Amino acid sequence: MTMRRLLLLACVLLLASCKPETNTPVPGTTPSAGSGPEVAELSLVDAQKKLASGELTARALTQAYLDRIARIDKAGPTLNSVIELNPDALRDADALDAERKAGKVRGPLHGIPVLLKDNIDAVGMANSAGSLALAGNRPTQDAFLVARLRAAGMIILGKTNLSEWANFRSTRSTSGWSSRGGQTRNAYVLDRNPCGSSAGTGTAIAASLATIGVGTETDGSIICPSSVNGLVGLKPTVGLVSRNGIIPISISQDTAGPMGRSVTDVAIFMNALAGVDEADPAGHAAAGNIPDDYAAYLKADSLKGKRIGVLRQTMGFNPEVDAGIEKSIAALKAAGAEVVDVELPTYGKWDAPEFEILLYEFKDGLNSYLKSHGSAHASLEALIAWNTANADKAMPIFGQEIFEKAQAKGPLTDAAYIKARDDARRLAGKDGLLAALDGDNLDAVIAPSMSPAWLTDPVNGDHFTGAGYGVAAVAGTPSITVPMGESHGLPLGVTFMGRPYSEPELIGFAYAFEQATKARKAPEYKATISP
Template sequence: MHRLAPCLLPLLLAACAHEAVPPPAAGSPFALDDASVAELQAAMRDGRLSARQLTTLYLERIAALDDDGPRLNAVIEINPDALAEAERLDAERTAGRVRGPLHGIPVLLKDNIDATGMANSAGSLALAEHRPARDAHLVARLREAGAVILGKTNLSEWANFRSTRSVSGWSGRGGQTRNPYVLDRNPCGSSAGSGVAVAAGLAPLAVGTETNGSIICPAAVNGVVGIKPTVGLVSRHGIIPISPSQDTAGPMAQRVADAAALLGALAGADPRDPATEAAEAHLVPDYTAFLDADALRGARIGVMRKAMGFHSEVDRVMEASIAALRVAGAEIVDPADLPSHGRFGKHAFEVLLYEFRPALEDYLADSGAPLRTLEALMAFNTAHAEHELRWFGQELFEMAAKKGPLTEAAYLEARDSARRLAGREGIDAAMDAHRLDALLTTAVGPAWPIDPVNGDHFLGAGYSAAAVAGYPSITVPAGEVHGLPVGVVFIGRAFSEPRLIALAHAFEQATRARRPPRLLPTLAP
């Protein structure tokens, strides 16, 4: 079991002297903080590295950076069977069986995804001993693809759907995850641990989940790539839910090529998730086939100006990104705002409040959780308030508990309005009007200081329309503001992942904007 943070108060680590990621472990042929999946796979194919050796190197790196040193606190639990899984995959390779591009590659999972041998808790002490008897569908697919399940990552407790004043990256079970660029800055959430782990090279790949920004935001502020797929492309079975209308899992990686490789393993139809039926016709066996460094030439990209303008330095990065797109051959339509901008948020919030309780209680019953109702979870938090409610409350739980059944007219109207305004009358309308290949805007502002007293300090973000519509989005590093990463986000129509991956990869190759984290203790004025 991975050692957990002993104190729930976020440490500012003023005494931390680390300013650079330490070198790889002795004998490692790679700098693990920058190794690509293709490089790792080639090393195993050539016999320079085994899956067991690779898994051991990442475990040592987790011990050095997550348990010790700067204590990023990104990994909440280690898979006790990780080395045994790696050995089995090495034996398969020796026997001539290679399952695919992820064979022997370690992957971390957000701690709201069922994986046998480990707890699935959503970061809550209420589920700290909840050990599901079967894998989530996406985990079964990862195992079939030959991935080594390395462990679980910390998250914003209950995927940031507990309080209106929460601090992202904090959970009662895991404590506070820290941004590896500046340690007293927030990693965003709710897939905080997944974003931090990939950024700091604790694993080459991680899986996050998103309802509204929970892949895009932590990927952007931690300087990595995040893909939020079309809802239904990846099965949600075995994932602790918020909203069947918006929930999805997706890949996080340092580069688009690696995220595309992981998406190919995650995506797949599942009869236990009806949303995947509509996606089945759009499944692609290998998303890396769409990696095209010249994909921007002739592409029409629309700029969502109304989702920008909340930070002058972020705007500077965006203008440089738009200029780079032009140089790469893209036709820029500026502005290309959504006709429905600002009109779908209140409907989407109502949908989340209505859908949370029934979806959560279905999961708790299906997975054999020790607590089965939202009321029981609230009672647990109240009984353990010194740990669970020390910094913020459970107002969202309380609001959701008061909602009626999903047959109520208020819910049906909110669901239909949110989908229509964000999708058909939002993203689709803008793309139709301007004949666009994709929309572009700021992912989110720079990381804010960790503040458990006041909570998160968001300045603005551009990911919500895709989240509410259930459409895909991809964030790619675009630059820095005072050493803090800033990302752009590409948004497209439903099931346009291949085109978005091509465009995002071309942008990444044209800009090469990502810089490795420095593990600075703070930003001095």
């Protein structure tokens, strides 16, 4: 097949996955409001108030989001961010309304709709990691974090699309694409990429398709899609949010976390997400490290007197990103912080051992998940065989090189794995970020979250040019991205990184920065960027 035909085929496949319904608004136009309550840019706090006052019911709020998903995600701009709706969402909303009417309110999240990434177990829906091979994987038990959300009174609205297998199938994958869900678009500029792997959550929450959402991260999968979709995204300390019931990549680095349109929404949501799960290998360490209320740290003067480091080793890949960081530094200083440059002697040296860890841990963790869920494909080896046999629909635009590399690895008792695990955590943590924080007496370190969103390219895959979140991901420590500006209408974010379990302080810093800059703008669903 000629290269021209390959290009045309890839483009046809991409467009087919995003094709709008007929008789719908032209992509790039701002979607019109429906007949129900207006939920565009509705904050969690305002939704709380409307529910408490009786101005809104949980059913009306849930229906409004379902209508908006139909109008924007499946028609209109065709964002293609929601992969499946919860068939019981309205029934659950009715039950919560009945509880409220009877005087039982579970807390501030009672009646709030949430979207989950499609690698998190939730009863009533498939959990597929975006793979057609797992389209029939229907968990009989909620993930630990989902059980917490339901107990808090939240309504599981549905599941969001993701980069298939959380971007751990191929070295030339296209973020936001899955064989089950197709290609998710960026809400700001439709031909741009939403980043991944929590692509669907990023786009959906930017477009106000739910009040708030859950993403997961191994290395960048919360921070990157939050940054390019103009969101606040918090990657917690590993183990602070349970991983049980989440399709895994790495037991060393995986975590779930909140993605929202404001620091306030994220802080309130963290109260439900964070919890000690003794069955999680890292869960016991969270005991004693969870505050009564993350929202108590939402103080506009949180940066006053603090010492913030700038990791300039993560800069230099985009002049507008660099300019955004310089403006951010000025805002930090104006808010009363002292800002100094920091350097990590180990910078980037963790990359090779990290990848080795992920290969080993992916095979081990995925095999355990598949067996425990009674999957028809009970191992990574079986999935590789299924993908090969169904390549036309499972692998139309990229392959499974990473799957094959992982399958070749041995058990977690291998000396090579143990050395890589210890080296990566030391280079990024003890001798990296933590050494900088302690050595320079810093309260946090900042870095650019990500480049502006790139054009979605199913032929060549993703076009990453630079990011600053990696060190915290490998160290297992928390980070939070906040909008800091834009480049040609594409959002830019700055990431704050800190010590283990410093989420309360990072939330405070992010809130003070957010209030000082007010950088976030709502998406306009532009078709492309005009010259």
